[in-house]
Amino acid sequence: MSKFHIDCLLEYSVSQATEFIFQVEAAQHEWQHTLAEHVSITPAQLNIQHFERDQSSNRLIRISAAENSRVRLHYSAHVETNIPQRPLDAVENTIAQLPAESLFYLAPSRFCESDLLVNMAIRTFGNSPTGYQRVQAICDWIYNNINYESGSSNNTTSAKDILINRAGVCRDFAHLGIAICRALNIPARFVFGYMPFYKALPDFHAIFEVYLGQQWILFDATNMGTIDEFVRVGTGLDAKDVPFASLFGTAELIKIYPQITKL
Amino acid sequence: MSKFHIDCLLEYSVSQATEFIFQVEAAQHEWQHTLAEHVSITPAQLNIQHFERDQSSNRLIRISAAENSRVRLHYSAHVETNIPQRPLDAVENTIAQLPAESLFYLAPSRFCESDLLVNMAIRTFGNSPTGYQRVQAICDWIYNNINYESGSSNNTTSAKDILINRAGVCRDFAHLGIAICRALNIPARFVFGYMPFYKALPDFHAIFEVYLGQQWILFDATNMGTIDEFVRVGTGLDAKDVPFASLFGTAELIKIYPQITKL
Amino acid sequence: MSKFHIDCLLEYSVSQATEFIFQVEAAQHEWQHTLAEHVSITPAQLNIQHFERDQSSNRLIRISAAENSRVRLHYSAHVETNIPQRPLDAVENTIAQLPAESLFYLAPSRFCESDLLVNMAIRTFGNSPTGYQRVQAICDWIYNNINYESGSSNNTTSAKDILINRAGVCRDFAHLGIAICRALNIPARFVFGYMPFYKALPDFHAIFEVYLGQQWILFDATNMGTIDEFVRVGTGLDAKDVPFASLFGTAELIKIYPQITKL
Amino acid sequence: MSKFHIDCLLEYSVSQATEFIFQVEAAQHEWQHTLAEHVSITPAQLNIQHFERDQSSNRLIRISAAENSRVRLHYSAHVETNIPQRPLDAVENTIAQLPAESLFYLAPSRFCESDLLVNMAIRTFGNSPTGYQRVQAICDWIYNNINYESGSSNNTTSAKDILINRAGVCRDFAHLGIAICRALNIPARFVFGYMPFYKALPDFHAIFEVYLGQQWILFDATNMGTIDEFVRVGTGLDAKDVPFASLFGTAELIKIYPQITKL
Incomplete structure (x- = not known):
């Protein structure tokens, strides 16, 4: 069992109206437990939606940013994980x-x-x-x-x-x-x-x-x-299936700092 | 509302032990209703499994065929469909x-x-x-x-x-x-x-x-x-995501005849 | 029969020693005749070589430019051409x-x-x-x-x-x-x-x-x-076979102005 | 100095009229000397042409074969070679x-x-x-x-x-x-x-x-x-530039046996 503090910052300069889909939150998964978490997005959005992908543990956030704005997403969390020991003798299945x-x-x-x-x-x-x-x-x-x-x-x-x-x-x-x-x-x-x-x-x-x-x-x-x-x-399936951010519009990534610290 | 009779035949010559995953059954979907259906597979298998893909209406059948066998799948069904009129003025979404x-x-x-x-x-x-x-x-x-x-x-x-x-x-x-x-x-x-x-x-x-x-x-x-x-x-997603048959082993397609008749 | 004046200027900013191979001179070809031409390259190079590709009418110029220099190639020419009338009934050969x-x-x-x-x-x-x-x-x-x-x-x-x-x-x-x-x-x-x-x-x-x-x-x-x-x-054979300039080194194209005027 | 005997046989079954371009003859090259050679092609062709590629030592043979024929090319030669010792300290050029x-x-x-x-x-x-x-x-x-x-x-x-x-x-x-x-x-x-x-x-x-x-x-x-x-x-330039045979038509390679023996 290990404990981690996550402190993730993303910042975008939005030149034209842009829809963002973010995936930065710790997954709901049997090997980990989120003790506390907080998402803050500025500017305060009129339209923040949290949703999950149907079949999976993926958690997403959609926002719509206006032109000439600066979007700042901050995610912080305490997460406890318990990844099983590596099963060195695991076999291939038919x-x-x-x-x-x-x-x-x-x-x-x-x-x-x-x-x-x-x-x-x-x-x-x-x-x-x-x-x-x-x-x-x-x-x-x-x-x-x-x-x-x-x-x-x-x-x-x-x-x-x-x-x-x-x-x-x-x-x-x-x-x-x-x-x-x-x-x-x-x-x-x-x-x-x-x-x-x-x-x-x-x-x-x-x-x-x-x-x-x-x-x-x-x-x-x-x-x-x-x-x-x-x-x-x-x-x-691959990186295109679960990107940390999808952008539809015109915005530039200014800062990306997904920090994690083992406690 | 239209009615159809489906009569689908697939036949394989199996030279080495082969696992098949078939998808030939009419989907569970709001636009169609299966009035009757029947799947028969020969030789009678010890191990026929029906399953569904989690998020979708896809219905699948798995079988394990022995070497030097001949697999014959026959699917027949009566299906009623009611596909909505084409909405010629449907708009694109943001x-x-x-x-x-x-x-x-x-x-x-x-x-x-x-x-x-x-x-x-x-x-x-x-x-x-x-x-x-x-x-x-x-x-x-x-x-x-x-x-x-x-x-x-x-x-x-x-x-x-x-x-x-x-x-x-x-x-x-x-x-x-x-x-x-x-x-x-x-x-x-x-x-x-x-x-x-x-x-x-x-x-x-x-x-x-x-x-x-x-x-x-x-x-x-x-x-x-x-x-x-x-x-x-x-x-x-594409043809590889939903093939009518996936084969793992060595088998040859001998016959494919997916017939449909409007009643 | 037509007459043309060519006035072609190329200019490069060379940051590291660069070998150039230029091809800007009118070809020796039965459909055209060069009445007069002049190539000037600055800075005056120690090592300007003119050469021809063996099998073809291609004429090339090699120079070696020192780092932090500015290379300027000027080619001017008078050329007379006489391209045959388009043979609209030309046949394909076996x-x-x-x-x-x-x-x-x-x-x-x-x-x-x-x-x-x-x-x-x-x-x-x-x-x-x-x-x-x-x-x-x-x-x-x-x-x-x-x-x-x-x-x-x-x-x-x-x-x-x-x-x-x-x-x-x-x-x-x-x-x-x-x-x-x-x-x-x-x-x-x-x-x-x-x-x-x-x-x-x-x-x-x-x-x-x-x-x-x-x-x-x-x-x-x-x-x-x-x-x-x-x-x-x-x-x-294609553009890579006969480029107007090949560069081996580090240089930036500052100006390209291959002007031609019908007289 | 080494001596070799070459005995090369190619055989094609021609179903539709086919033009062949063969390149099987020892090159004219400073490292080798052809002491004797013989090309025989059956059936006796009306139209056998030997030619060379302009800039290189490549020697080619063109023939036109009629439909439903069988083309057999036999090339034999005695060649003496003298390939220079490997220059282990050869340097790269600028x-x-x-x-x-x-x-x-x-x-x-x-x-x-x-x-x-x-x-x-x-x-x-x-x-x-x-x-x-x-x-x-x-x-x-x-x-x-x-x-x-x-x-x-x-x-x-x-x-x-x-x-x-x-x-x-x-x-x-x-x-x-x-x-x-x-x-x-x-x-x-x-x-x-x-x-x-x-x-x-x-x-x-x-x-x-x-x-x-x-x-x-x-x-x-x-x-x-x-x-x-x-x-x-x-x-x-690559294999497409100098193939041992180019075919334009419909013919099948029946036999290929390019034998070489060191004497």
Whole structure:
């Protein structure tokens, strides 16, 4: 059991009327419990809506910002987490063994073109030990073969592109891990949230989770932090499915500071 | 109100143990009512599971087939449909007006790379009348610019590829329509089902639906049939999200005959 | 017979030592005759080299610029041209009829992926009248289907991309025309040079030429000027083969003004 | 000095009239000398043409085959080669040092998209020792990271695709080596010919050569044979520029047996 304080600040300069959809709140999830939280948005909006994505633990906030305004979102929370010990002997399931709700995460998505990476995945990981060890081998391979470089990718960069560019950021590492797992018929999905970094500035972190044995297990190919210090925000198909912010209009990100402190 | 008889036959020659996930049953949907239906699968399976996708009206069947077997699925049904009259004056929503559950269908998916088609969409349809007329203009453009050709695409062909190849089949027409709509911030999703064709052999049909005004509206860029003679089976992000059959193993499709008759 | 005065100015701010290869001089070509020309480059360089590409009429200039310098190239010329009348009845050749030196221009190149556009080309132009009329139909199609938009493409944009984006500039129009022709087994190559524009600022212009009957014939899908007012500079596989300037180092283009005046 | 006997057989079943362009003859090149050679083609053709590509040592043969015929090409030769010792200390040139005729091989081509691999190349090889050692490091990387697998690629597969698929055949290994070298401003070109294989059936072999110091140097990332046992046939931009056979018509390759024996 660990306790964390989250202090997340986002600030935008809005030049034309813009609709924002934010996802910054700690998820409702069995591995974590929010003791206290507070969202404040300025300017005081006429139209703030909180909502949840139907099938998941994702919590979202919609606001409409007027032109020539400055939007400032501040989220603070105390969260207690209890991520299960890593099940090093978790096995891969046959398709017949997979629960129905995990099947959805076998299909390719925009940024995880698993259907195009089947041959690569089988070639590279077909002879690995299966289960937990195979997914760890995938993470190790990504860590050893892809450079972590800020600015090396953009918001249309997919798993396929990462294999060409050989560089990316956390979301790209996650996309590639997901794509390879799905190509091997291991359900895999994108997870983002807060994680303390000891050698980098605070930022949202993207990792992935796979279904092995009878559970979802988090994996992080970036080795930027410690997985049991992760506080989950969003869970989905890929980064486009659960972005921390979607903007419809014209606004510029002025400040992003998603800080998390272990208590 | 229309009545239809569905008589759908699928047959596979299974060479190695194969898990099938079928989606052939008429959806539970407000526009249609299943009066009677029957699924028979041979050989009698030890392990037939019916399940539904959590958030949607999708109904699925899982079976495990042994090696060197022949799987035969027969689905017959009587379905009554009542698809609303086409609302020719339906308007586009601002993002703020869209219901939360429609937002999911604004994001790009594997086969509908709307994020890569934004400039194309604005260039080609930016000056169209908005709302229903714009989506109809998109369908007309696809119909006039893309050839319908069996065998011109495969199961990795995406909306982007269709613009290069200038040919496709119904799923490709739907993918392109969806991608263009999403690029214009119109929620759009993939729908497949049964539709009587008068000039083609019976087959599943793929179309798409968009959210305008306060409703989902079906569109078909292929002009192969009549939209109010459509019986819905699956609704999802794209063809990979709701395939009529997913196979994990080694099996060959021997027969596909999804017949529908208007009564 | 027409006479032109060319007055071309290029200026670069060089921050780190940079090697330039320029191609701005009127080509040695049977359809044109240079009456007088002058190249001046400042600062006076220690190392200016003029050279020609082996197999073609391309004339190039190499210079080495020091860091923190400003390079200014001025080319002026009087050129007389005599482009043959357009042979409206020129026929397509069988491969057996093509001269050996034209075969080189049947293969795909970096920006003209004709091998990927064979189906598109046959679908769209397979039933056109052949020969001159077919190539004109290709130009008309490009003109009607692709928007001319400054800034809509970049220096990695290929013919395939243009079909997705539906916009480009002159080099993109030429690349698409070339790719479609090669896909139909019509030898086609990239040509750039000077052409008076009546509705646009002076700039280099890119067009293409195809081998029909027993001659190369110029085509321009942009309709920005008059083909018999074209002064040829470079002829090659595509824009990367004959750029007006290649830079190896760090320099910024400050001014580009390739003016041509009909006398 | 080594001596080789070449015995190359190609056989095609021609269903519709087909024009063939073959390139199977040992090149005219300073490193090799053809002592004797013989080409026989059956059926005796009315129209066999030998020609050379203008700027290079490439020798080609064109024939026109009638429908429902069987074309059989047999090439035998005795060739003496004298490939220079490998210059392990060959240095990279600055652009200013490169001879004009090598500059052509810095640009991307259809199958070697060096412009898209600049970041990958700098990331992966930017800190290698330069010159010969860098190109060797590129070959080693390709050998260690790309699987040699017959049938893993096809005739539209490019260097970029190989990085995604992580498998290819000799032409793909060569394309990737060329693309990376060009991305690092090292002139590189495609070379194919005959090489004795000791663990594989006779086939044409594709390698590449780069310009270092004041010479072209052959490199082979496949390690399938010994570079000084190579007999050159074609030299060009990539495999599409110098194929061993181009077909225009409808014919099927029945037999390919390009045997070479060291004497």
